[in-house]
Amino acid sequence: MEKTVFYNRDLSWLSFNRRVLSEAASAKVPLLERIKFLSIYSSNLDEFYRVRIPVLMVVSEHATTADEPDPYELAKAEINGQQQQFGSIISTQILPELEKHQVHWIYNRAIPENISAKVAAVFFTEVLAYIYPVCIDNDLTSFFAENNKLYQLVVLEDKNGKERLELISVPSEILPRLYAIKADEATYIVFLDDILKHNMAYLFPDDAIKGIFNLKITRDAELKIEEVPEEDFTEALERQLETRDLGFATRFLCEPGIPLRNLYRVIYALKLHRAAVVEGGAYHNLKDLSSFPLSGAEFSYPQWPASAAVVLAEKETLFNLILKKDVLINVPYQSYDPVLRFFNEAANDRYTEEIYTTLYRVASNSRIVSALMTAARNGKKVVALVELKARFDEANNIKWAKQMKAAGVRIIYSSIDLKVHAKVALVKRKVNDESQYLGLLATGNLNENTARFYTDQILLTAHQPMLLELEGLFGFLSKSKKAPSDEDMINFEHLLVAQFNLQQRFLALIDGEIEHARNGGKAGITIKLNNLEERILIMKLYEAAQAGVRIRLIVRGICCLLPGVPGLSENISVTRIVGRFLEHGRIFIFENNGRQEVYMGSADWMNRNIYSRIEVCFPVYEPALKQLLIKIINLQLNDHVQESIYLFLQKHTMNQN
CATH class of the missing domain: 3.30.870.10 (Endonuclease Chain A)
Structure with missing residues (x-):
């Protein structure tokens, strides 16, 4: 029965990415936003290769029957079709639309003669400082191709007809990936990759360049942390993060046209034997299209200023309003300001004694965390459950956890086997010798940056029975257990809590x-x-x-x-x-x-x-x-x-x- 009633989860994930491509192809979407959807597609696909492809490779290797379709091959076939659609959208839709506005995106073609000198100037003044070729015909035990980094393979022939291979790192993490160059009352958008190719002869004046090919390696992103004492957990995770990009290669993405003898030499030199060799387009890491240098209001979505979820009189506090009625905030359509104010008032409210919160993905410059540190400095008890295992946000969360701990915030980490994904906060006040609770419960992270483009709901409430249950949950979380035991069971009547009810x-x-x-x-x-x-x-x-x-x-x-x-x-x-x-x-x-x-x-x-x-x-x-x-x-x-x-x-x- 299971064969017919459940859809393959990986194909479903990939179908979402195909849906993203449909937005890039939609004439109803402004031009720059369509290019950004191409960027989102590329970023999503990179994550799929880092997170799911390693799993599918293992499943495929250990398959015991030929009756079932190979999930790895199914995923690859779907990705290949999407990649063709991706290229078609650029060549048949995006490029012609840009041309209508005198914007010439130099995509998979030679640099025009009329901007050649300007491209050379960019190369010599901005790019050349970061270029150092590495010969990969030698023993390369000390060389490691980094995860998702762009490389160019240069095939050279010396005066004696001997061939050799050089590898050049494209400094796209330091320099802009795309340059806008003005000439003849038009704008030319040029890839950093092509600026390098166009000037490669300068680096090898005594050799004939037989070919230049763009490469990228994607590596497994899984972190493997053994059970360690809580005080050692941060250090163990930091050590793992240092090696995350050193995981085994899951994908070797290469530009079409590399001679097979050269391709095999690269695979051997870079130790890519386990990676799926994927012949992609001329360019990789197209998530960089998120910063495509195209300006003009007509190319972007119209501005939608967020409305106010609540309007307070000058001397009215948010806390007093919450005590009167529940408040619902729908971001990004409504302003996130009440969430920031909730924590700011808690930090300085004379009745507030304790603050508890979970933090899953924290903004890089978090005002919420700043308010928590202020509260601790003001003598309030502040407890923050920081989830250090939030994928790809681990380093940022570690940074904030250390700063909060230095400010006097008590930091709790979840156990290795039990992530805390809840988005909740609790303020405990003492008013006329009676405890009073105010709570924040949300569908999304307490993150003012993502609140600008994630649709989420946040409930601010003073429902005391519900918040007493939330206090009980924070009591359990403070124990950092793998799972609740019989003695930890809480009678949740209002809240629905995974691992409990x-x-x-x-x-x-x-x-x-x-x-x-x-x-x-x-x-x-x-x-x-x-x-x-x-x-x-x-x-x-x-x-x-x-x-x-x-x-x-x-x-x-x-x-x-x-x-x-x-x-x-x-x-x-x-x-x-x-x-x-x-x-x-x-x-x-x-x-x-x-x-x-x-x-x-x-x-x-x-x-x-x-x-x-x-x-x-x-x-x-x-x-x-x-x-x-x-x-x-x-x-x-x-x-x-x-x-x-x-x-x-x-x-x-x-x-x-």
Whole structure:
């Protein structure tokens, strides 16, 4: 049965990337934004090669039957098709559109004669300082090709007809990848790679250049940390981070046309025997297109200034407002300022005694963390659970953890086997000798940078029973255990917490809808997620659909559920929204026979979220906020247009004031 009711998770991940490509191909999207979607596609593909390809390679190597398609080969075939589409979008759509605006992107062609001198000037004044060829015909035991770094292979022939290979590192991490050069009332966009190629003869004046080819190696990104005492964990992780880019090569990406004898010599010299050799386009690391040098308002999305989620009188505090009613913030459509103010007020509020928070991905210049350090310096007890295993953000989180610890913040790290992905904060106050709680519960990271382009929801609440449960959770987290034992069990009535009750509560909520449908009542489920993989929950959704429950899903990325299958999932629809903002919020709506229940939270329905992380989902009790969320989800399902949500929230803000 499993062969037919679940979609391959890796193909689903890759299908999301194909959806990103469709935005790059859309004439409705402004030109610069289309180029940025190409950048996003390239970045996503690099992550797939670093994270998933090593797994698929192992699965393929240990396959015991030929009955099942090889998942590694399936993924490669899909990627090859996407790469062809990527190149076609650039050559048949992006380049002609740029030409209409007198912008000539020199893509896979020779440098025009009219800018040759200017390109040479860039080479001699900016580039040459960073160039040092390495001969790879020698014993290269001391040379290591770095992860995702650009190289150029130069095939040379000396005066005696002897061939040799030189490798040059392209300094794209130091210099701009793309240069805008003005000439003849037009703009020419030139790759750093081509500036090097165009002037390569200067580096080898006594040799004939037989070919120059762009190369890139992608390496496994997995960190392998053994159980260590908490005080040693940071040092162990830092040692692993130093070697992350030294993992085995999963992909050797090369420009077409390299003679086989030269290709094999490179593979041998750089020890790339385990890597998948992929013949890509002329250019690699096209995530660098995110900084494409094209200016002009007509090339970008129109400005949408964020509206205010709350409006306070001059002397009114945010805390006093939260004590009166719950506050919901929908970023980036609404300003993130109330979140910053929440922590700022806590740092200096005379009634605040304790502050607790989880930190998963922290902004590089985090004002939230600055407020936590200020609170500690002001004598308040501040406890921060810093997740050091947030992939590719480990180093930044370590930096902040050290600074917070120096300022007097108590730092907690999760255990090695249990990530803390929850996005919550708790403020404990003492007012007239009575404890009072204020809480922040969110679907996304406490990160003011990503809040500008991730769609997330943040609830600010003074619901005391819910926040007492949150205090209990922080008590458990302070123990840094692998998993809760019987003595750690907390009776969560309001919160849904992975490792405690989250999966069971969601199953019960779905069962409730099944019961309503069978009894002729109002039944329906609407869920918005980033990823949907966990099979027990998927099977329960199938069961609900067969019982007559209408199920509407918005799943941005991986979706292993198959909608519209006769006899299985006719009542299930799946929508994928890709656009100006990254859809990131998790929202769960259950019809409940007309008494709708609405939850939000940090948890996708992935195996990792359900079984190996601490996640927190939470109810939205205030009727007006429930209806607001339902309206937003319906707009997404009906229009698929983010602008409609922006206009709706602008109008909502004006009506509130």
